[in-house]
Amino acid sequence: MILRRLGKLRQRMRNTVRNKPHDLEFQAEMKSTSDCWQKQYRRQGMTAEAAMLAARRQFGNTTLLQET
Secondary structure (H helix, E strand, C coil), rough: CHHHHHHHHHHHHHHHHHHHHHHHHHHHHHHHHHHHHHHHHHHHHCCCHHHHHHHHHHHHHHHHHCCC
């Protein structure tokens, strides 16, 4: 499930570079992917806060992704 979301995110990033950016859609996709990681970490036994921080680390710099 996460790999599928990563694939969609990667495709969205490529399309953003090639076409006019769709900021709202891109932000929604990033949030959806981050939420998915958070859920996975919660299932592994992390606290809500630890899962959120781990998902942010996993995802990387969202500002840089949006600017790119």
